[in-house]
Amino acid sequence: MSCDFQPPWWSRGGHLQTVWAPFFARSGKISFRREIWTTPDQDQVAVDWIDAPAAAAPVVILFHGLGSSSRGHYALALAVALQQRGWGGCFINFRGCGGIDNRLPRSYHAGDSAEIAWMLEKVAALLPDRQRYGVGVSLGGNALLKYLGEQGSSAEQVLSKAAGVCAPVDLVATAEFLQQGSIRFYNRYFLINMKKTARRFQQRHPEMADWTQVFLARNLYDFDEYFTAPVHGFAGAQVFWEKGSSAPLLRHIQVPTLLLHSEDDPIVPIASVRAAVLSPVMTACVTQHGGHVGFMTGPFPGHLDWLPNTLLDFFEGRNNP
Template sequence: MTPYRAPGWLPGGQAQTLWPLLIKPKAIPLRRERWETPDGDFIDVDHLDGPPESPLLVLFHGLEGSARSHYAISTARACRRMGWRLALPHFRGCSGELNRRPRAYHSGDSAEIDWILRRLHQDNTGRRLHAAGISLGGNALLKWAGEQQQAAASLVSGVAGICAPLDLAACGHQLARGFNRIYTRHFLDTLKSRSAARLARFPGLFDETRMRRSRNLWDFDDAVTGPVHGFAGADDYWARSSAIAWLKTIAVPALVVNPRNDPFLPASALPGPNDISPCVRLEQPATGGHVGFVSGAFPGNLDWLPQRLLHFFTSELS
């Protein structure tokens, strides 16, 4: 498949990141299913149904994303055209309703990825199952694949991580600089609101004053994400949850796409050939932004990313 290249009328990583929000296609109807988790919580999984014998693509969303994110909508539309089934699991609290337990979700939540994939595999009764993750979801999925090594092949045909923040420290500090702080403010608006609601349900879960004073992701992760999920703080969370350390042990076909102009992750932090296993294919186009991948004549479309995923899972697995 043709490597990604941004159209000439859309220059720069910031524009390539933000433009998809303006041309997001219309969502198609999905069937929602609520799953009870082993610890007494729930997640909501949105399904695009199709022929029972067709492949199933599982798509894990990014930070504060959902089935309404532009990449989820464009992937659902592409799957419908191909006659594939699609499952869009929502991480806890991201489907529009606060979850029941104190915990939420985080970039290294490979245990949740494992539970979801095992449940889908069981329901899929031997048919092809492919897994992809966008941004945070991509990091968690790639970490899972590295941890599972050969065992991952019993559940999935392969994995794909798109714009995954493979080095969480590099990503977190990058988002605290310059124009990138607009993304941080967007994330913190919803993270703080949801965290406040969780704190009202579980008093003393974390330091409310520190949470409300957070001005960047390090502040928030040090006050909330880290302590709530068993980490010593932001630095410990970022170090233990970064997928880059697990790329060498992935033993299923893996596609890892990271544009070099992604505002979220500096090109200097991207992995090279010595950082990966022979099963991993790195694609690091010069353009694309953060989950942008706009293509075509003005005003453009969002077809390239779902086409890349479907091509990988249909033509490039070995």
């Protein structure tokens, strides 16, 4: 694999890569096979599969980012790349994502490594003889990395390799970063989408949270203070961010793992990534450009094949940097 990403002349800059890729870049059409899994606490999640032509083909397990799903631009691009290589894919939607509502008065969050654990164990039980690789993107990346750090060598039983893409490994630093200058646009974008999701919870679980405070939230701190933290058992946003960050655990990872970021990511501050101490089995790939899960290449309006091919090359052991 190569860590050298070069954007086309018309899409230089982290903001353009970040904003353009989800809406306009080309990834190709894909058809998933959907399953509904019952969680250990009797909730439900939607899981979308890419079936491989060969029964022994490797399978990639994808965990998506905040407000996304198995239909995210990076997910569709990965699905296309998997089909081209004859691999399988297991794209897991977190609770309340992927077009179905969950049953219980809880959601998903960046530090929910317990959720990652049972999902990976279920895939391992379903496909015990397949090579299994895990990919976490943004929020899903932090949750996957946290799981890997907590589990240490035990994670080798469920995954052969893993990758975290644009993961906010330091949630405190990321939340503070999003309050700065023009970057506040992303803070507002996430907040609008999270409030939309919260209104669905309000209709089904009116006692779940202090809804007045939730909908008055003006930033991520307020939302996590009045929704994410209390709903998931944390004593406030600051405690949630500190306990949910994967950075302190990266040194304990024993599964070979790619940590992929870009210098011009407008959401995750690269300084917080560089400050983390990595395990010897981790490979850092920091590109100069790419934005936040953008990585568009080619002529206008752009293609999204660089990221999935970089991930799959890493899993295959091709020219690791």
